[in-house]
Every structure is written in C-alpha cells, then in structure tokens.
Amino acid sequence: YGSRYIYDLIKFRLTAGDTISPDQDQLTGTEGKSVTMKCNYQTYDSYIYLYWYKHDSDLQAPQFILWKEAKGNTDENIPDKRYESRTTDTSTELTIRKLTLADTALYYCAIDTQ
DSSP, rough: OEEEEEEEOOOOOOTOEEEEEEEEEEEEEEEEEEEEEEEEOSSSSSSSSEEEEEEHHHHHEEEEHHHHHTTTOEEEEEESSSSEEOOOEEEEEEEEEEEOGGGEEEEEEEEEEE
C-alpha cells in the first residue's frame, strides 16, 4: 500500500521578484522507502535560506523540518536525520527516508532572503 505525500508552498515575499513553488502537486511514496519533493525558486539575493515544514492537520501549526542555505553557502539545521535536503541555485529538495504512514501530510517549502 502506498501513502500519499502532498506538499504546497509558502511564499515569503521579502524582495520583489522572489518566488518559490513545488514542481508537482502531489507525490506517492511506499512505506519503508524514500521520497523526494522539489521546489523551484527564483531570487536576486545572495544569502538565501530555504525551509521545509510539515502540516499534519488544520488543528496544529505547521511543524519545522529543516532549513538550508543555498548559492554556495552550506549552513543547515536538520534536527531529524531521517530528512535530508539538497539545494541548488534554483531549487530545493526534501528527501524523507524510511517512510511511515505518519509522514502523510501537507509539506511546505519556503524561502527567506537576508
């Protein structure tokens, strides 16, 4: 049985022209395997923080998963090592390893420019 993984976007419009959006509306993963979600972004800023959040239900606020810098900067904060992220100058990916049914949720990508 596959579980559904759905993600969406948050936009922090701190600079005119900053955009971020998912490249798929939904993903399906298999328990015990991995799944990778991707968001594409555009910004003219050099210092960029890319965030991922998980939203389980409307009764709770989205839960922070990680942030990671991009454009040559390598700082990151990933508390749960089941998650990993890869960033480029135009995209950010979230990989979830060892999927469980509890990973079924809405996932948000966000950009913050300094």
